[in-house]
Amino acid sequence: MRDLPYRWIEAIQDRRDYIEDQLRLGSPVVGLPYENGSLLLTVTKGAQKIFEVHDRIALSAIGHPADIERLRMLVTDTASVQAFQSATEDVNLHRLTHYVLAHTFKQAFEAIVGEAYIIKMLLVEIGNGDAKTQFTHINYDGNVNVHHESAVIGGTSEIENAMQDYLTNEQSDTETDLATTIQLALKTWAVGRELSQRFEEAEDNTEVTDEQIDEIIKSELDEGEIEAGILDNSLPADTKFRILSQDEIQDLTNK
Amino acid sequence: MMNHKGDFLGLLRHADTLTDETEVDRETSDVNLTTKRDLFQATPKPIRDALQLTSKEKTIHGTTLEIPEATTVVAMRYQNGIIIAGDRRATAGTSVVHDRAEKVLPIDSHSVLAISGAPAMAYEIARVLKHSFQYFRRSQLQELSVEGKLRTLSRLIRDNLPMAMQGIGAVIPIFALYSPQTDESENGGKIYFYDALGAHFENVDFATTGSGSIWIRGVLRYLDRWGDTQLENMDQRTATITILRLLDTASEYDAATSGYNAKAEIFPTVKTITHQGIDTLSEDYLKDCYVEAT
Numbered sequence: 001m002r003d004l005p006y007r008w009i010e011a012i013q014d015r016r017d018y019i020e021d022q023l024r025l026g027s028p029v030v031g032l033p034y035e036n037g038s039l040l041l042t043v044t045k046g047a048q049k050i051f052e053v054h055d056r057i058a059l060s061a062i063g064h065p066a067d068i069e070r071l072r073m074l075v076t077d078t079a080s081v082q083a084f085q086s087a088t089e090d091v092n093l094h095r096l097t098h099y100v101l102a103h104t105f106k107q108a109f110e111a112i113v114g115e116a117y118i119i120k121m122l123l124v125e126i127g128n129g130d131a132k133t134q135f136t137h138i139n140y141d142g143n144v145n146v147h148h149e150s151a152v153i154g155g156t157s158e159i160e161n162a163m164q165d166y167l168t169n170e171q172s173d174t175e176t177d178l179a180t181t182i183q184l185a186l187k188t189w190a191v192g193r194e195l196s197q198r199f200e201e202a203e204d205n206t207e208v209t210d211e212q213i214d215e216i217i218k219s220e221l222d223e224g225e226i227e228a229g230i231l232d233n234s235l236p237a238d239t240k241f242r243i244l245s246q247d248e249i250q251d252l253t254n255k
Numbered sequence: 256m257m258n259h260k261g262d263f264l265g266l267l268r269h270a271d272t273l274t275d276e277t278e279v280d281r282e283t284s285d286v287n288l289t290t291k292r293d294l295f296q297a298t299p300k301p302i303r304d305a306l307q308l309t310s311k312e313k314t315i316h317g318t319t320l321e322i323p324e325a326t327t328v329v330a331m332r333y334q335n336g337i338i339i340a341g342d343r344r345a346t347a348g349t350s351v352v353h354d355r356a357e358k359v360l361p362i363d364s365h366s367v368l369a370i371s372g373a374p375a376m377a378y379e380i381a382r383v384l385k386h387s388f389q390y391f392r393r394s395q396l397q398e399l400s401v402e403g404k405l406r407t408l409s410r411l412i413r414d415n416l417p418m419a420m421q422g423i424g425a426v427i428p429i430f431a432l433y434s435p436q437t438d439e440s441e442n443g444g445k446i447y448f449y450d451a452l453g454a455h456f457e458n459v460d461f462a463t464t465g466s467g468s469i470w471i472r473g474v475l476r477y478l479d480r481w482g483d484t485q486l487e488n489m490d491q492r493t494a495t496i497t498i499l500r501l502l503d504t505a506s507e508y509d510a511a512t513s514g515y516n517a518k519a520e521i522f523p524t525v526k527t528i529t530h531q532g533i534d535t536l537s538e539d540y541l542k543d544c545y546v547e548a549t
Binding site: 048051052053054073074076077078080081083084085236237239 | 266267270382386390392394
């Protein structure tokens with residue numbers, strides 16, 4: 001197939017369409033900073049989607065559960081081995097992204113006779129000292145985007161753009177507490193969820209009203225539950241990650 | 256080969272194949288995952304040679320096991336959990352080489368290893384243990400059970416047996432933890448003592464190890480049985496004062512154990528393990544307790 005370039009390009013495009021179709025209905029994930037660190041939030045119907053990778057690094061993803069698990073283990077194993085062989089401080093998100101994950105994604109995506117990863121990944125590393133908090137978005141084709149203020153993953157780029165626009169309008173310039181941050185993250189998630197259910201229409205109509213946001217949160221939480229993980233700089237232990245309990249989430253969203 | 260069993264030592268053995276499964280060309284990567292070392296079996300050659308020489312000179316054939324453990328560490332159950340302490344002195348023969356050694360090492364949020372024996376191996380065992388517990392939690396998405404933690408430490412100590420048999424690498428730790436699942440009205444603190452082959456024994460009320468331990472084990476027994484307040488019923492301040500007095504007693508009779516160095520303001524390391532986690536008692540708090548203790 002490689003001796004016929006146009007067929008290769010066509011095959012890649014087919015693969016892209018297939019993966020995006022598979023990802024379209026994925027429950028979005030929102031990553032936001034707050035006064036003590038960073039938050040990752042989504043809504044799930046059972047399977048865990050937010051994971052600890054290392055002391056200051058967390059991961060979330062949408063896509064096929066088997067691919068998420070496979071790549072989660074790859075990055076967790078790599079970080080653990082690096083930390084043991086040198087030091088915990090030598091593990092950072094930049095290295096894990098660029099030298100482990102990005103080209104793994106790209107290679108699988110472009111090897112058209114093999115299986116592609118149906119996945120989009122969002123990783124966050126909280127700053128230490130002068131280092132800024134970093135959100136890293138990795139697309140299924142290996143493209144990497146780094147953000148410092150916030151980041152989202154959704155089924156399509158249109159959905160992600162709409163979520164990011166909502167955040168741009170609503171996000172405060174000052175650091176907010178965890179309750180305010182969770183509430184904003186949940187509304188941003190709802191924008192993405194609403195658009196993912198509109199299918200093709202979402203490309204033309206990305207307007208989501210406050211009423212629609214409230215409605216979709218209410219209906220989705222009938223079947224699913226909020227999952228939220230934080231990297232909290234104020235924790236005394238080396239490990240800054242923890243999953244919030246349902247009681248904590250309940251208290252924070254009702255404040 | 257990816258490791259899905261949460262076995263950290265297993266992961267290290269297969270570290271060089273980590274990315275092979277994903278068909279990544281590692282030659283283009285800065286990530287060097289090819290170094291595969293089992294630190295407890297592949298000792299560097301110069302050290303192996305030195306060990307063999309020592310072994311021949313001492314003609315130890317496994318019938319005599321001398322364990323150099325110049326230190327004193329002690330743990331006891333008190334009202335809120337476990338209090339665990341160690342002196343700060345590190346010695347080489349008759350020389351004091353360091354006065355600020357940390358011998359009470361947090362392993363995870365609710366467990367602590369207090370070490371006696373060869374520092375190089377003891378610190379490495381603590382490091383492997385810490386990484387093992389973390390790796391299990393991160394890969395398996397749950398905490399390793401108490402039994403799992405105990406067995407991991409057993410395995411590390413047993414793997415260290417050749418070093419122990421040669422008389423220079425033995426490690427005899429105390430492992431103390433608090434089981435967070437325990438109802439808050441009960442004391443979830445547990446203390447385990449290990450032998451050089453890795454067998455572990457639960458010490459219900461207290462444990463002490465190191466060269467200074469012989470001077471205080473009897474005292475602990477006496478206090479627990481006939482003291483005004485049983486160890487387990489002591490509040491934190493009483494338990495701290497008791498443990499400082501015990502270390503002071505050990506330092507009086509054991510040259511390898513340091514007490515409180517008032518001039519340099521060097522205090523023993525004292526930690527508590529409770530339902531809330533590990534807390535290192537501050538120097539100000541210890542100084543205040545010393546006023547009452549002496």
